[in-house]
Amino acid sequence: MIRGKVLIAEEICKGCELCITACPQDSLALSEKINLKGYRFAVLVQDNCTGCVNCALVCPDAAITVYRQKKPAKGINPEIQVAV
Amino acid sequence: MIRGKVLIAEEICKGCELCITACPQDSLALSEKINLKGYRFAVLVQDNCTGCVNCALVCPDAAITVYRQKKPAKGINPEIQVAV
Amino acid sequence: MDTTQEVIIAGFGGQGVLSMGQLLVYAAMLEGKEVSWMPSYGPEMRGGTANCIVIVSGVRISSPIVSKFSAAIVLNQPSLDKFVEKVLPGGLLIYERSTIISPPARTDIEVLNIPAIDEAHRLTAKQVANVVLLGAFLERLPIVKPENVILALRKVLPKHRQHLLPINEQALMRGKELAIEAVAEPIAR
Amino acid sequence: MDTTQEVIIAGFGGQGVLSMGQLLVYAAMLEGKEVSWMPSYGPEMRGGTANCIVIVSGVRISSPIVSKFSAAIVLNQPSLDKFVEKVLPGGLLIYERSTIISPPARTDIEVLNIPAIDEAHRLTAKQVANVVLLGAFLERLPIVKPENVILALRKVLPKHRQHLLPINEQALMRGKELAIEAVAEPIAR
Amino acid sequence: MPTHKEKSEVLLMKGNEALAEAAFRAGLQAYFGYPITPQSEVIEYLMAEQPKHDCVVLQAESEVAAINMIFGASGAGARVMTSSSGPGISLMQEGISYMAASQLPCLIVNVQRGGPGLGTIQPSQGDYFQATKGGGHGDYRLIVLAPASVQEMADFVFDGFRLAEKYRNPAMILTDGALGQMMEKLEMPPKGSLPYPETPWATTGKRKDRKRNVVTSLFMQPEKMEEVNLHLQEKYRLIEETEVRYEEIDVDDADVLLVAFGLVARICEKAMHLAREKGLRVGLLRPITLFPYPSKRLAELSSKVGSVLTVEMNAGQMLEDVRLAVEGRCPVHFKGRMGGMIPSPEEVLEAIEAIPAKLHVELQR
Amino acid sequence: MPTHKEKSEVLLMKGNEALAEAAFRAGLQAYFGYPITPQSEVIEYLMAEQPKHDCVVLQAESEVAAINMIFGASGAGARVMTSSSGPGISLMQEGISYMAASQLPCLIVNVQRGGPGLGTIQPSQGDYFQATKGGGHGDYRLIVLAPASVQEMADFVFDGFRLAEKYRNPAMILTDGALGQMMEKLEMPPKGSLPYPETPWATTGKRKDRKRNVVTSLFMQPEKMEEVNLHLQEKYRLIEETEVRYEEIDVDDADVLLVAFGLVARICEKAMHLAREKGLRVGLLRPITLFPYPSKRLAELSSKVGSVLTVEMNAGQMLEDVRLAVEGRCPVHFKGRMGGMIPSPEEVLEAIEAIPAKLHVELQR
């Protein structure tokens, strides 16, 4: 499986959950935390992102950046990162 | 042949000649005289009107009244009449 | 007063009253005069009456609209009725003969009737009746030189109409002749 | 001066600041008072801040717009910052605790912080936080009777929402209790 | 003012909704309009309540369509209303000119917002000129009423219909976003209290016993068009003579006379109280009809007071009518806020205090 | 006025055509318009001559579309013009307000006809209020030029573009059907005599070296919208200080001062001559710019003359600006014709003579 990473701008996210619906891997969910605008924001909750970009394509707030493994190299553990 | 009569309101007629074109019998033509508005007006020039109503139907100025023989009675000579 | 001439030209739309006025001001302009041409269309959109006020002057023209005229050229009865009383005493009124049923009765102005339409028919160019009238007018009130009217015509006629110049020139001259022939009803002073 | 009370209620759109004000004026009207409710939406069309000025008076109200208030109820930091200085000396300021990061420093007014959102969660009806605040407010500034607020609620709630009455009543009472419990920061005179 | 108070109800409503409800009660027969902030509540309220009434309520495809539907319905003899705000009212100018020229009654509501252009949705009084001088082409006037409370938002609907129908002329309620959105209690007049006028001129189908009715504003002969205009002007003179309305407070001993309309008049009233507390003798004249303008009364007052202070939510539009009435008899000052900003009573007080002291006591010229 | 007289041509033209030709020579880059009498010659002339020029000429589907096309083209930095008459200008009011608010230069030509409504196609000055007070919503002004001759119909196109571009504000030529239809000789300025201004604000594509350009009239924060308004008002004050234009004739010894604009001023000039022949001391002030209005000069003159007579082809619109300037210093009289009627010099003379004799000799108050 090709591995991916998504980076979600938490202060931009409005918690609309469309990325969550769009993710074929069920990798995303809403955070328990609330951002400054008062929204729960999307976060990666499973380590199975394939970098398919679906979430980014449906995000109305252009809050998502997606990376994908160059070649299936082992030993790298993609971490959830959040833009600030 | 059924005989007809047309009555053309000469002060209303604008001499557009559309009735003349529409008449299948070539019964109509423009007068040499000019009406008060300065137009030569349409007149019946042949005694062969069948009362087909075509002229009246195409007249843009509703200047034409049409009569038709009730039954082909003989001895009546339809005259050209002009409304005043 | 300066040499200002204020002329009304009036008739039905389509009789060429507006272009008569335009020719006049164009010619006057060629002679370096101040000019103004003010048309007025009747309330009807199609057909109906039309007239124009032509002012030719040696000095700057203030109002292009005046209600008394030094001369009038009329081509139909309604226009005659409307303007006959507006000609200044001593002024000139020319009318096209065949279009007028009851001629004017004023005696304090010069009245001239010109058979311009007949004359135009005689010239086999019925659209030049207005030029015939113009010729007659210029004979009596030479506010511009006829040759400048011709020059003006040359300038305003589009290319495909330039062949009409000679007939117009003829019409203008015939008008002048008719005015000379005509027995002007004299001004009773 | 008459008994006029001029109250500002401010927060984010969606926190129920406008309906809090409406309940207040409705209740006051039921008590036969003169009332006015003037909302103001922020420039943002969606979300953003919202506030309303509520005036309750024994006499005819002239301006529905005032810039100094006898009391303020605020539900977010921007509103606190904006209105803290607009409370008249001796006035009352109540704020929702969890939404405020830097509490007001004024000592010439009564300041009360109420954990309305927490309380609402406790009542398992987060939308009643505003009613909790209202209850607290009325405890300190009893400009209308709580029962009239409930009466007002009964009148404004659409049919399919009437079942929410009990929880609102509870919230109002909890607010009053919280206000009694709360140690008001005293006015330094 | 509606006289049938006996069955009035006391209600608590937003200005826009009070206006809409009042329209039903005043016997509205057709409303055509297009949504625009800050007045969309009018059509929304009408739509929601329409089933209870015998009234056409239709959302038009645009304000241009709306005003022309109003034209048709009014021409057919119905009691009609439309409402909008700045940009939409601008789009109606051709239609309004047509209605005035065709002598069709109707009520047009302008809930003003800050302009020009798309502007802002906050309250404003920037459309005073458009309303009172005629934003459309040609010489015509609207009868313009300026409410200052939710009560008047309702009452003036009755007055608007009454005046529009009496004079066969469009009437306008010129209000603003704040008055439209605010809530106050009001006495709502009962339904049926405003009788329908006779409309023998209306196009309802040519009965055998009369000539056909024609609603038109086209008069190709300028002589005829001038006659129509003279008739309109005569009507406007009559309206100026008979229909002027204003409110005045404490003008008798006033040194500074505040002149303001609508919401601003109430802000001024408060400022007046503040000023009086400080010992300044301030009075208030509130024009209720903006056309006809209370010029006569203002002229009278202007020879008694030291100076006039006009306060508006615009760059100084009614100011011209004030100056025309005052005609130099005393200095005229101006305080304005624009683009959706509302002046506060304190600001007005400051403006009062800024008037040079001697003008408070001395008559000018 | 264009200064490049050396290559001017003397031509004999109708007012509308002179205006159209002048537009080409003034470097017009885009015209959008919709036919309406009495100004259809403008678009017809432009269409016919367009092949000789590098200029977009497009017949829009309506006046609403036309003014918004003008908006777009002006926003893109082009020198633009539209023209219409009463009903069409009314339809443009929203767009005009948007352009003023967005600070877009353009030239709008109103060849007035008799209103209100469909009215008549004869000349009128009934749109003075609409032009000078802002027929659209919000506080804005147009720069308004009133030509009185075919020469000025051409010259003011240059002035109109120059002023519109200098102040980034719509300018209007307010003329009438008579001036549009009449022929006079004129000196036509040569092409290329009016340089194009820099338009760094125009939307021409965001180059790397600058931020994106945005043309807008939306400012949701009322504070910001007020700032925009204050800027506009400052601009209008500046225009009032620097761009006032008027013509005066024989005012020095005048007893009765005629005030009239456009064609009517020339009729008044003739009336003045007639009056002087009769020994009456009559002078004439002709405002050339209607906004900014020559109020200062009129105020000066009003303390010297016995009375003022305003003459207009409307019910008395400029009259208000005259009264605002005169401010009671002398009586102001009015003579008006409406609905397409043109006053004659004799009529004006009568009006002069009707002024009570003492007012001819005595200063008032």
Next chain:
Amino acid sequence: MDLPPITNGFELVYKKPQTLTETPMHYCPGCGHGVVHRVLMEVIEEMGIQDRTIGVAPVGCSVFAYDYMNVDMQEAAHGRASAVATGIKRVLPDRFVYSYQGDGDLAAIGTAETIHTVNRGENILMVFINNGIYGMTGGQMAPTSILGMKTTTSPFGRDSKLAGHPLKITNLIAQLPGAFYVTRHAVHTANAVRKLKKAIHSSFEYQLLNKGTCFIEVLSNCPSGWKMTPAESNKWLEENMFPIYPLGDLKTPSQTMN
């Protein structure tokens, strides 16, 4: 107009309807407007609905329609006849309401009102006179002017690059569910006039039954604007306009009912 006594044995077979006034029409000689006016009035007379009919005149050459049609009428602003008709019909739903508009009026400035009136299915008759030109204002290009057509605002002929193709608005109208009956006619021959009359008749009957909008386009001439004699103009109409705007029904009730 009093008719002179007629020789015995003849019967009247055609006369101007009483629903036309005695005012002579101001149209240019040969202009189709007059024919359509007359036919419309004939139907109203025959159906006996003069007292229940309200017409709306446009701004265009037919602006004075109310001088000729002897029914109650309103004169709408340019392009807004269908909005005005909507206003009338909504408050007087039991009356017959029709609008009468030219192509500039209906298909240029009035496009939005036209589309939305039909889309709402207003229960009125819209009569659309398509003469491919602006007659009243002196012969400018209309949205329906055909390619290459010379007008005062397309002096070199209509060019699709500048001004687009002729707008077949009736075809668009026919797509709208609100349109019940959409048909295209002409008045260049007696037979065409007969057909038009039938269409108008049906339209009023549908209106009685509350069926929705009936829309009749009439291809007409404008001898003045086209600079032709009336006879030439009718020929030009057939040769040049018919191919682009073919006569016939675009939507008939049976189609609608499906």
Next chain:
Amino acid sequence: MDLPPITNGFELVYKKPQTLTETPMHYCPGCGHGVVHRVLMEVIEEMGIQDRTIGVAPVGCSVFAYDYMNVDMQEAAHGRASAVATGIKRVLPDRFVYSYQGDGDLAAIGTAETIHTVNRGENILMVFINNGIYGMTGGQMAPTSILGMKTTTSPFGRDSKLAGHPLKITNLIAQLPGAFYVTRHAVHTANAVRKLKKAIHSSFEYQLLNKGTCFIEVLSNCPSGWKMTPAESNKWLEENMFPIYPLGDLKTPSQTMN
């Protein structure tokens, strides 16, 4: 927004285009406007035409589009975006011009401008966001609202008797010869977004070739106006709007070329 350093071995596969500004969008959570903005800007970035593109924003929720789209823009009056775009394109024919409009803007008040802009074949791209409601003004009925839909001005559901049927303006547009490419899309799924992007790309390429008007309708949601969560709104869109407004091309270049 600075991206934090990324662990080696990963490559960037998707990031927000530079042609979008850093200003957070004001749209409601889940609103389709944001997606369409982004996709449009992606295409402009990819085609490298930012310096030659001018956009026109409407009056509607997307009125502030110019705050987000990093290209030169004009804010048009309600309904007039296509007229404004016409003005721009005619004086700057070598620039890329697009208008962006909601359904109230394009299909109600702007109907005449819409039809005539396309009929003239203005060489621009028109992006039409059909969310079946007036979002900005608080959820009133749009011409495209479906039957039975409850809005603040159709509180009992849209009734065809009162307000007519939903107006399929894109279908009308497709009939006009001036329209070169007419297509209907959505942004409810990643795949739909990919297709929309292609359509926008093609449209700008056609514009470069002076082909005429390209018209893209985007079926979009309005969670606030519809009173649903974003996910619910997308479902509702599929179930209720798609049957009336089926996705796909309504006119493609090959059809046009025939």
